[in-house]
Amino acid sequence: MRLELWNCIHRIPWRRRISPWRLAAAAGCALAIYFAVCAVVGAVLHFCATGDRQLLWTIAVLGGIFAQLPAGAGLVLCCLAAPPAKRLLAAKLGIRPLRRRDWKVIGACVAANLLLCGPVTGVWELMLNACDIPYRREQELALMIADGSPLLIALLLVGAVIVAPVVEEIGFRRVLFGLFRPLGAWPAILMSCAVFSLVHGFLLGIPGLFLLGFLFQYAYLRTRNLAAAVLLHMVVNLIAAAAALIEPLFR
Structure with a gap:
């Protein structure tokens, strides 16, 4: 599997077609905007949660979800700023x-x-309990x-199942991995996964x-197709959203 994954990494076409300096500069600006928006929204969420202002907290969460729309547009423009040989967005x-x-890889x-x-997640929860570290059992979303x-549920589902997978896969799997790639294949994979787990701001869910x-x-490296990673992300988020909707019925 290690050799196969390594070969998949080296066969990704965009690494040979896009100037790494132009991509790094454009993607750095876009990711800075993306993470700045996430940080600001996280701060507002924390303030609203501790201040017990339910309406502001709800608005902040929705703003955090749909702020990814302009961030995603910025990431697309970054790709356009450093075009490969074929002038096609895909x-x-x-x-x-x-x-x-x-489809087999996605399944x-x-x-x-x-x-x-x-x-x-269960093992991680036991470790947190053993160390007496406080945590939330569920994400605000x-x-x-x-x-x-x-x-509200319909708006959240649009953001979580459609918007977020597209934006995050472009940002993490396409751009961030490419920026870390000069450090080596596995360091790039591990670092991009670590950033992905940390920016969600959910202590219990970090390992998952x-x-x-x-x-x-x-999925992206194996298929050399970002659409596979996006669809997989959508399916996973849809399963998580369905679980959140069904869980109250069993309480």
């Missing part, structure tokens, strides 16, 4: 139609997520999906999110 983003083998990654994320109005980041990265 080629710039590494997107092509899904093949049968791509295998979904199964791996269902089998591994639960046990990994999951709580809002479970307790929100139908309109790291594993998800690795599965998304593997």
